Amino acid sequence: MSLSVEFRSISKDFGPVRVLHDVDLALPRGRVYGLLGENGAGKSTLMKILCGYEQPTEGALLIDGREVQFESSRQAEQRGIVLIHQEINLADDLTIAQNIFLGHEKKRGPFLDNKVMHGQAAALLAQVGLPADPDTRVGSLIVAEKQLVEIAKALAKNARLLVMDEPTATLTPGETERLFALIEQFRNDGVTIIYISHKLDEIERITDHIVVMRDGRYVTQAPTSSVSRREMANLMVGRELADLFPPKVMADRDAAPALRVEGLSVPGWAEDVSFDVRPGEILGFAGLVGAGRTELFEGILGLRERSAGHIYLQGVERKLRNPRQAARHGLTYLSEDRKGRGILLAFGMRQNVTLMALERYAKPLLDTDLERRALDAAVRDFGIRTGNADNLASALSGGNQQKLALAKVLHPDPSVVVLDEPTRGVDVGAKRDIYFLIQGLARQGLAVIVISSELMELIGLCHRVAVMRAGHLQAVLQSEQLNEKELIAHATGTEQPA
Numbered sequence: 001m002s003l004s005v006e007f008r009s010i011s012k013d014f015g016p017v018r019v020l021h022d023v024d025l026a027l028p029r030g031r032v033y034g035l036l037g038e039n040g041a042g043k044s045t046l047m048k049i050l051c052g053y054e055q056p057t058e059g060a061l062l063i064d065g066r067e068v069q070f071e072s073s074r075q076a077e078q079r080g081i082v083l084i085h086q087e088i089n090l091a092d093d094l095t096i097a098q099n100i101f102l103g104h105e106k107k108r109g110p111f112l113d114n115k116v117m118h119g120q121a122a123a124l125l126a127q128v129g130l131p132a133d134p135d136t137r138v139g140s141l142i143v144a145e146k147q148l149v150e151i152a153k154a155l156a157k158n159a160r161l162l163v164m165d166e167p168t169a170t171l172t173p174g175e176t177e178r179l180f181a182l183i184e185q186f187r188n189d190g191v192t193i194i195y196i197s198h199k200l201d202e203i204e205r206i207t208d209h210i211v212v213m214r215d216g217r218y219v220t221q222a223p224t225s226s227v228s229r230r231e232m233a234n235l236m237v238g239r240e241l242a243d244l245f246p247p248k249v250m251a252d253r254d255a256a257p258a259l260r261v262e263g264l265s266v267p268g269w270a271e272d273v274s275f276d277v278r279p280g281e282i283l284g285f286a287g288l289v290g291a292g293r294t295e296l297f298e299g300i301l302g303l304r305e306r307s308a309g310h311i312y313l314q315g316v317e318r319k320l321r322n323p324r325q326a327a328r329h330g331l332t333y334l335s336e337d338r339k340g341r342g343i344l345l346a347f348g349m350r351q352n353v354t355l356m357a358l359e360r361y362a363k364p365l366l367d368t369d370l371e372r373r374a375l376d377a378a379v380r381d382f383g384i385r386t387g388n389a390d391n392l393a394s395a396l397s398g399g400n401q402q403k404l405a406l407a408k409v410l411h412p413d414p415s416v417v418v419l420d421e422p423t424r425g426v427d428v429g430a431k432r433d434i435y436f437l438i439q440g441l442a443r444q445g446l447a448v449i450v451i452s453s454e455l456m457e458l459i460g461l462c463h464r465v466a467v468m469r470a471g472h473l474q475a476v477l478q479s480e481q482l483n484e485k486e487l488i489a490h491a492t493g494t495e496q497p498a
Contacts, residue, residue, distance in 0.1 A: 003063055003080060003161040003192055004029040005050060010059035012045055019045050022059070023218045025211065029064075032183060032193045034207035034224060036200075036236050038427035040385075040397035042216040043196055047163050050194075051083040052076035074103070080160030084167055088146045090153075092139030097121035099138050100153045124152040129178040143337065144170040144289040151179065161192040168202065169424050170453075172289045173488070180206055198427050199454075200229040214238055237429045244432050245460035246439040248479065251280035256315060258447035259331065259416045261300065264309025269295035270471045272308070277416065277447040282438065284462035285451040286487050292471040293451045294336060297418050301326050301333050314415065327356055330415035334405055334422060336451070342405040345394040349386065350375040352393050352404055357412045378407035383433050399430025406437065417441065420451040435461055455484045467491055 005027040012020040020042045027033055037043045048054040049061060052070030060067050063079060070076045073083070090099045097114075100121050106113040121134035130148040132141070138149060147170045154162060164183075168176045183206055186193055197203055203210060203224065210227060212219040212235045219235055227235075257276035265271045269292040277283040285293045298304040300311055302322040311318050313329050320326045323333060335341035343352050350371045354361055361367050361374075375389060382403040386396060393404060402422065409417060419438065423431045438461060442448050452458050458465050459482045466476045467490040474490045489495035 004065070005161065005192070006062040006065075007046065007050075008060045008062065010046065010049065010056045010061065012042075012049065012054065013057045018057075018216065020049075020056075020216045023213075023216075025218050025221070027192065027194070027211075029192050030187070030190045031208040032187055032195060032206060034203035034210040035194055035196045035213070036203065036210055036232055037213035037219075038236055038397075038399070038429050040215075040399075041213040041236070041427075043213055044165065045216075046213070047083060047165065047194065047196070050076070050161075051081055051163060053083070077157055080158065081163075082154045082157045082159040082161070083163045083165065084150050084154045085165055088143070088150065090138045090146055090149060093137065095135050095137055096125065096132060096141075096149055096152075097134035099149060100124060100134075100156050102153075104157070120156065121152070124155050125149075127155060127182070128152045129175055142290065144172065144175065147171060148175065151182075155182075159186075159191060161194070162186065163194045163196070165196045166198070166425050167195075168197070168199065170289065172453075175289075176202075198425070198431070200232050200428070203232065204229060212236060233428045236427065244428070244435065246436050248461075248463065249280070249439070249443055250479075251278050251442065251463055253278070255279055257312070258314060259449075260312040260315075262310045262312075264296070264299060264311070265307045266292070266295050266299035266304050266471075267307050268471075269304070270299060270468075273468075273473045275466055275473065275476065277449055279415070279445045279447050280442050281464070282442050282448045282450060282462045284458035284465035285449065285468065286455065286458055286465050287468035287491050289453070290470075291468040291491070293468050294420055296468070297333060297420065297449075297451070301331070301418075324356075327412045327414065331418070332356070332409040332412060332414040332416075333418040334409045334420060336420040336424065343393045343401060343408060346392060348390060348392055349379075349384075349396075349404060350389070353378045353407050353411055356408060374411065378404070378411070382407045382437060397430075399426040399433070402426050402430065402434065403437075406434070410441070414446065416447045416449070418449040418451070421453065422450060423452075423454070423457065431457075455487050458487070459483065469493055 007023050007025045010020055010023040011018060023046060035043050045054060049056050052073040052075050097117050101117050106116045118134050125132055128148045128151050130145055167179060183193060195207055207224045209221060210224050211221045255278045258279050260276040262274045264273050273296055287293050295304060299306045302320045311320060313331060318329050353375050354371045361371050384400050384403045393401060396404060423434050438448055450462060463479050464476055465482055467474045467487060469491055477486060
């Protein structure tokens with residue numbers, strides 16, 4: 001049986017800062033709720049209180065009409081309340097099966113029953129659509145596969161109330177469809193689901209009701225069918241949200257390429273890939289997860305071994321061995337893994353902004369005043385919202401962390417910048433800000449490459465889109481050819497022969 005939830009005047013303080021303000025919200029059992037709000041709206045904090053990761057400063061939490069106080073996530077899970085985190089929360093050195101049953105291992109007498117756990121893990125992996133051996137070490141999986149393990153881990157706990165935080169951020173369309181089928185099955189079985197996503201098309205499709213939060217406060221609750229996507233976005237940001245994408249300014253098609261790649265191969269991931277991008281152009285890279293897009297650019301940057309190919313920057317061939325050398329020649333890269341490789345969470349904002357151009361600030365001693373002026377400029381130019389410039393990067397919301405990461409990779413003044421999933425996990429308001437920032441870079445004459453799994457993002461932002469499938473470049477579509485049907489056809493190999 002599913003659970004009903006009620007938040008009564010819930011407030012939460014972190015030190016002197018109040019992040020939740022008197023939230024009153026009731027969620028009857030057995031429905032799928034879409035929880036909406038910008039980054040920093042308080043969604044995740046409220047869910048962490050529900051799931052036992054945080055305790056409220058004031059107010060009460062009621063489950064099935066009775067007040068509860070969870071001292072830990074384990075206590076919440078014992079009541080059937082399970083959170084699937086947005087950020088991967090797995091132990092890389094353990095196997096898939098060990099991760100799925102970590103903390104609630106199956107035993108036979110005093111010993112672990114590895115055979116039972118292996119069998120149940122295999123069934124759960126089949127349920128979520130991950131064709132992997134349960135004995136595979138999690139550290140060897142790609143991000144999308146780890147997300148599916150997170151979902152399998154939650155299924156193993158027999159959830160009666162399931163909180164999903166951006167579960168499709170790294171999934172392919174096929175994997176997303178399988179997840180939606182699971183959600184429909186859960187709904188039919190009476191499980192209450194709270195679904196957090198910035199993808200309003202998903203909210204519209206799979207939820208029964210929406211709940212909107214803004215600035216740590218409850219705003220409204222309504223049947224999903226009664227609210228349009230535009231109205232959802234406006235409720236989230238508290239104002240009329242103008243067109244999401246800036247108008248395209250076409251690049252000079254006769255300009256010499258800022259970056260040209262010929263016949264580049266990355267063993268196991270990309271083979272004989274050639275493309276170019278000109279100053280002022282935004283070139284997109286589309287493809288399913290595993291198509292080799294990220295690995296191709298990791299090969300270009302020297303993060304992966306290249307077995308063949310030539311790389312030309314401003315017409316000069318370069319043998320790039322690492323990202324630092326690439327940056328010296330004008331090419332920088334923003335990783336899709338914002339918290340793992342994009343920024344240093346335990347460092348301050350100032351240190352993050354200047355990290356890739358430290359030679360400007362160490363003469364030979366570090367000039368912290370000059371660094372602070374660089375941070376002030378980044379906060380202004382990138383619209384980073386921070387209450388205190390001395391905050392650690394970890395204190396920022398997801399959207400502001402992404403803007404900080406953008407400021408970091410652009411600080412060395414590159415001529416070519418590669419942005420891998422630049423809006424993953426950020427809200428619609430921050431997405432619009434980032435789209436306008438990217439268009440602004442192109443207007444300044446930078447060559448911009450955007451790798452994205454969101455087709456509408458590529459269509460709305462890019463001048464051309466290169467489509468990869470199974471390590472091969474299938475097509476490069478011009479602006480007038482860009483539509484979802486065409487991109488999906490090339491990504492899946494179902495395009496019609498010319």
